Each structure stands twice: as structure tokens, then as C-alpha cells.
Amino acid sequence: MVSAKMEEALNAQVNKEMYSAYLYMSMSAFAESMGYKGIATWFMVQYHEEMVHAMKIYEYIIRVGKKVVLNTIEQPPSQFDSVQDMFRNALKHEQYITESINNLVDLAISEKDHATKIFLDWYVTEQVEEEESVNDILQKLDLIGENGNALYMLNKEIGARTVNVALDYSRGVENGSQGGA
Ligand code: FEO
Numbered sequence: 001m002v003s004a005k006m007e008e009a010l011n012a013q014v015n016k017e018m019y020s021a022y023l024y025m026s027m028s029a030f031a032e033s034m035g036y037k038g039i040a041t042w043f044m045v046q047y048h049e050e051m052v053h054a055m056k057i058y059e060y061i062i063r064v065g066k067k068v069v070l071n072t073i074e075q076p077p078s079q080f081d082s083v084q085d086m087f088r089n090a091l092k093h094e095q096y097i098t099e100s101i102n103n104l105v106d107l108a109i110s111e112k113d114h115a116t117k118i119f120l121d122w123y124v125t126e127q128v129e130e131e132e133s134v135n136d137i138l139q140k141l142d143l144i145g146e147n148g149n150a151l152y153m154l155n156k157e158i159g160a161r162t163v164n165v166a167l168d169y170s171r172g173v174e175n176g177s178q179g180g181a
Helices: 004-034 037-063 083-110 114-144 148-158
Strands: none
Touching: 004 037, 004 083, 037 083, 037 114, 037 148, 083 114, 114 148
């Protein structure tokens, strides 16, 4: 049995994951505006992953007989000082999401809600990966420093990232829709 308190907390997490998607979409747009196509692709792939994170919780709320309540999504920043600044913000955000997931797990444990606890385990593991991937890029950016050529190469390297979800807008809506809309 999922409590009303847990239902509310899960709905709040849907909103946070939707904000994450919105934030990374904004970072993708910023990278596009700077001419970093590869970095823009990386963030657009991240956008899709966040949509999946949101949708998994959305579906779980429905499966356990509770109600999805969508809230206002906060406006993300649209301007960053540099590529480094963008990834630093991304890491900070992922750390915040990790804390939020940990709080949800704590709530599930305190309420003896084993089903939700098991459901949330996937997110605990996923957050390790989320922080790791951003950290990895940040380390490379630190090594690159002001080297424009190296940044160009990194832009190319991380632009190879692809999406594994059913609907892929990372290469444009027309190319990414599987099954049409
Ligand atoms: Fe949904 Fe990037 O955490």
C-alpha cells in the first residue's frame, strides 16, 4: 500500500525529473547556440533519459492505484558562462537529484513500503551512473583547459552518444519518431 505521503513525494519526483529534462534541453540549446553540435547531442540524449526517468515514476504511480498530479515545471537557466560551467551545473543538479532519490528511499523504508523501495532501487543505481558520466566529462574538460582543439575533439567524441528510448528526437523530430505521430 502506497501512502498519500509517498504518492505526493513520487509526484514531486516526476516534476524534478521533468525539470531535469527541461534543464538538459536548455543546455542542449545553449550548446547549439555556441556551435558545439556534439555537446548539444549529448544533452539532448540526456533529455530523453530524464523523460524516461519521469515516465517510469508516472507509470508506477498509476500501477499502484494512485493519481498522477502534474505541477508547474520551473524555468531552467538559458545562459552559461562556458561549456565547463554548463557541466558543473549539470553535476550539481545530479547531486541534488541523488539526494532527492535517497530521501524517497528513506521515506519508503520508514513506511515499510517494500514495493516502492524496490522500485526506487533502480534510481539509486542510475544516479551513480548519472553523476559518473558528468564527472567523467568534467575531468576531461579540466585537462582540456583553454585548448580549443581538444575541446573540439571532446565535442566530437561525446556527440556520438545515442538514445535507446522508443522516441528519439536527438536527431530531429522527423528522423527520430519511430512509428510516426
Ligand atoms: Fe533523472 Fe539525471 O537524474
